[in-house]
Amino acid sequence: MKTTGGTDDQKRRAGERAAEAVDDGDVVGLGTGSTAAYAIRALGRAVDDGLDVVGVPTSFDSRQLAREVGVPLRALDEVERIDVAIDGADQLDSRLDAIKGGGAAHAREKVVDAAAERFVVVADPSKTAETLSRSVPVEVLPDARAAVERDVDALGGEPTLRRAERKDGPVVTDNGNVVLDCDFGAIAEPAALAADLAAVPGVVEHGLFVGLADAVYVGTDDGVEVRTRE
Numbered sequence: 001m002k003t004t005g006g007t008d009d010q011k012r013r014a015g016e017r018a019a020e021a022v023d024d025g026d027v028v029g030l031g032t033g034s035t036a037a038y039a040i041r042a043l044g045r046a047v048d049d050g051l052d053v054v055g056v057p058t059s060f061d062s063r064q065l066a067r068e069v070g071v072p073l074r075a076l077d078e079v080e081r082i083d084v085a086i087d088g089a090d091q092l093d094s095r096l097d098a099i100k101g102g103g104a105a106h107a108r109e110k111v112v113d114a115a116a117e118r119f120v121v122v123a124d125p126s127k128t129a130e131t132l133s134r135s136v137p138v139e140v141l142p143d144a145r146a147a148v149e150r151d152v153d154a155l156g157g158e159p160t161l162r163r164a165e166r167k168d169g170p171v172v173t174d175n176g177n178v179v180l181d182c183d184f185g186a187i188a189e190p191a192a193l194a195a196d197l198a199a200v201p202g203v204v205e206h207g208l209f210v211g212l213a214d215a216v217y218v219g220t221d222d223g224v225e226v227r228t229r230e
């Protein structure tokens with residue numbers, strides 16, 4: 001499922017630049033995916049050098065990596081605020097709206113990213129687009145799959161159950177649910193589609209992140225392009 005045309009160096013530049021913007025004493029949302037991982041590793045090095053931060057992980061993988069690199073962790077319900085969240089994206093448009101969930105982590109990511117005072121997306125140039133058009137990952141209660149498929153179809157989408165690669169059967173999220181990748185073609189009104197999907201019974205969370213990002217750091221071959229919400 002995960003596809004990206006970006007290079008590791010582009011992702012590293014974006015992740016490391018975002019980590020540099022973390023201040024002493026910050027509570028940091030730790031996103032999921034290969035780009036956010038560079039930020040987590042950079043934070044680990046900064047902690048070694050004396051930075052005082054607490055990380056709130058968004059997935060099994062981000063928790064594991066943060067532990068490995070020595071970022072102190074708290075669960076979301078153990079912190080009173082999140083100062084900044086750093087997270088990747090599968091596609092981004094010029095309004096900073098995003099599609100996330102290529103790694104099926106979007107439900108917890110959305111809670112953490114939305115709770116953050118400042119949400120920074122880290123990406124490579126292959127993720128940017130004028131209009132969002134990738135399939136939208138939709139996390140669904142397993143028993144509701146068929147009903148949600150019918151509702152997605154009625155909304156003009158084409159749902160496909162995400163299947164595991166090294167196991168028979170579906171991908172099961174960190175929350176015990178399944179994922180429908182829903183192809184809506186070019187998404188002219190992301191906010192309207194986000195509201196429609198959120199209203200479908202059985203949908204736990206969808207991967208449209210509309211109006212949430214404050215800034216996007218796009219790593220390029222020779223630097224980082226910073227875009228902020230106007």
Ligand SMILES: O=C[C@H](O)[C@H](O)[C@H](O)COP(=O)(O)O
Nearest residue numbers: 033034035088101102103105
């Ligand atoms: O579920 C996964 C997350 O939404 C990731 O942040 C997203 O898929 C981007 O990952 P990557 O940086 O590996 O392309």
